[in-house]
Amino acid sequence: ETGVTQSPTHLIKTRGQQVTLRCSSQSGHNTVSWYQQALGQGPQFIFQYYREEENGRGNFPPRFSGLQFPNYSSELNVNALELDDSALYLCASRRGQAVPYEQYFGPGTRLTVT
Amino acid sequence: SQQGEEDPQALSIQEGENATMNCSYKTSINNLQWYRQNSGRGLVHLILIRSNEREKHSGRLRVTLDTSKKSSSLLITASRAADTASYFCATGGSNDYKLSFGAGTTVTVRA
Numbered sequence: 463e464t465g466v467t468q469s470p471t472h473l474i475k476t477r478g479q480q481v482t483l484r485c486s487s488q489s490g491h492n493t494v495s496w497y498q499q500a501l502g503q504g505p506q507f508i509f510q511y512y513r514e515e516e517n518g519r520g521n522f523p524p525r526f527s528g529l530q531f532p533n534y535s536s537e538l539n540v541n542a543l544e545l546d547d548s549a550l551y552l553c554a555s556r557r558g559q560a561v562p563y564e565q566y567f568g569p570g571t572r573l574t575v576t
Numbered sequence: 577s578q579q580g581e582e583d584p585q586a587l588s589i590q591e592g593e594n595a596t597m598n599c600s601y602k603t604s605i606n607n608l609q610w611y612r613q614n615s616g617r618g619l620v621h622l623i624l625i626r627s628n629e630r631e632k633h634s635g636r637l638r639v640t641l642d643t644s645k646k647s648s649s650l651l652i653t654a655s656r657a658a659d660t661a662s663y664f665c666a667t668g669g670s671n672d673y674k675l676s677f678g679a680g681t682t683v684t685v686r687a
Contacts, residue, residue: 464618495674504580504664504677505619518673550616562607562626562668565675567618 464488466555466568474574475543483538483571485553491566493559494536496528499550499570511536512559540573548575580665580678588684595652597681599665600645606669608641610650613662613680622650622663655685 465488497505507520511530525541554565580601611619625632638651666675
């Protein structure tokens with residue numbers, strides 16, 4: 463167990479809808495990253511939050527947005543869902559910004575868009 | 577796009593045998609990490625090797641890194657059924673806020 467939790471475990475949405483996924487970091491971790499993992503692929507970096515500010519973003523459109531709260535928990539919001547958004551969404555937390563680092567991943571949220 | 581590429585895509589071995597998988601990457605790195613994923617669940621960190629290191633061990637795991645060839649290998653010795661999983665390499669740069677993952681190697685250990 464990494465101490466990182468995510469909710470919900472599974473979710474089914476319809477194309478065009480909006481979804482919010484939640485992540486609770488490991489205690490003491492102030493940096494959270496979100497990844498999208500399509501079936502049969504490796505995780506793709508979406509964005510990172512450090513002390514409630516987004517400070518890094520991958521190649522994802524603006525309809526993917528996030529928040530980090532003072533307790534360092536985080537949300538991933540996706541608007542105008544598309545079929546290709548169907549994937550496993552993983553959050554990962556760590557302490558600080560030093561490189562190199564290892565990330566502690568949650569179990570993921572499986573999103574299906576129909 | 578993925579930075580790393582694992583080879584082979586899939587591997588099936590008998591319990592007790594060794595499993596070797598390789599990772600190639602494209603750009604210069606600060607470090608390379610290996611992660612394990614069981615049945616589409618979260619990833620578990622296995623080992624991190626820095627760009628100035630050539631080999632690292634952790635239990636039954638041995639990782640090598642050849643920065644001149646931009647490649648790494650992960651060796652699992654004396655495999656067990658519990659090692660059945662997908663294995664991913666991930667690279668990080670000096671100023672990177674992200675890890676770039678490959679597509680993974682799926683390892684099946686037969687009892």
